[in-house]
Amino acid sequence: MKAVRIHQYGGREVLSLDEIPVPDIAPDEVLVRVVAASINPVDWKVRAGYLAQMMPHRMPLTLGWDVSGVVAAVGSQVTQWQVGDAVYSRPDLARNGTYAEFVAIRPGECARKPRTISHVEAASLPLAGITAWEAMMDTARVRAGQRVLVHAGSGGVGSLAIQLVKAAGATVAATASGRNRALVESLGVDQFVDYTTTTLLHAVEPVDAVFDTIGGEVQEASWSLLKPGGIQVSIISPPDEARAAAMGVRGGFVFIGPNAPVLDKLAGMVDGGRLRPIVGAEFALEDIAQAHALSESGRAVGKIVLYVGKP
Incomplete structure (x- = not known):
């Protein structure tokens, strides 16, 4: 099978399209034929070695930790899945990933693919969807009547967070570049903030929660926007606890792991018409370097998806 692997840490030049054997599966694993995978910043951070101390990987390593596909084989101990089932997953980051024609996954990390969308759209959901859910629903515990600020609302995570928060009955302000205004407004935001022309402090009324997807100066500027008792949740760097307490x-x-129960909830929302994934770009497996370049640019709209095989 074809797989994109790295044999050492480095820049995009270390990405290698290799021909390797189809993985053997253990009795407690499923083999998934990959139809689509998607790109996440963690992919190129792993590739570059930024996370090597936190998560040491054995080389060569197949990258990619989002997938939508079809179960091709099941281990002898697996009872919840059958050959032919359409599934999607954010598998374990410590294992070989999904930039490949087949991937071995623990069955408890898989969920049934949403029925009403394509594999390409489904592949864009797991990591970003789990991240948005755990940040907004589990950590911030957003509820009806609250006011929330989502940074980078046109991105893969931000676009889903907006929809989750709206579905919870909250009011949403979101930042993005003016060129993405139509997209962000189509997701249901109550206030669009063009970060290129507007100062946050003057544009946004106090909020109950901030979703920080950018870090740095944006995280620092967002503290002053919170109501007393409010919360800023980051997926970039842990917020300063002393600063928060003082204010x-x-x-x-x-920082998420596999979470099939959340994937089940997301699938239900998708099939119920309450959540839609945003796919901004698609690439073939052999064009992986271009896909990584777009992700690293920070200018991607929605998710970047790799088309790997036929449905």
Whole structure:
């Protein structure tokens, strides 16, 4: 099978399209034929070695930790899945990933693919969807009547967070570049903030929660937007607990793992017409370097998806 692997850490030049054997599966694993995978910043951070101390990988390593596909084989101990089932997953980051024609996954990390969307759209959901859910629903515990600020609302995570928060009955302000205004407004935001022309402090009324997807100066500027007792949740860097306590607010940090129960909830929302994934670009497996370049640019709209095989 074809797989994109790295044999050492480095830049995009270390990405290698290799021909390797189809993985053997253990009795407690499923083999998934990959139809589509998607690109996440963690992919190129792993590739570059930024996370090597936190998560040491054995080389060569197949990258990619989002997938939508079809079960091709099941281990002898697997009872919840059958050959032919359409599934999607954010598998374990410590294992070989999904930039490949087949991937071995633990069955508990898979969920049934949403029925009403394509594999390409489904592949864009797992990591970003779990991240948005755990940040907004589990950590911030957003509820009806609250006001929330989502940064980078046109991105893969931000676009889903907007929809989750709206579905919860909250009011949403979101930042993005003016060129993405139509997209962000189509997701149901109550206030669009063009970060290229507007100062946050003057544009946004106090909020109950901030979703920080950018870090740095944006995280720092967002503290002053919180109501007393409010929370800023980041997926970039842990917020300063001392700073939060001094201001009478809270901070939270989210780094996700596999979460099939959340994937089941997301699939239900998709099939119920309450959540739609945004796919901004598609690439073939052999064009992986271009896909990584777009992700690293920080200018991607929605998710970047790799088309790997036929449905």
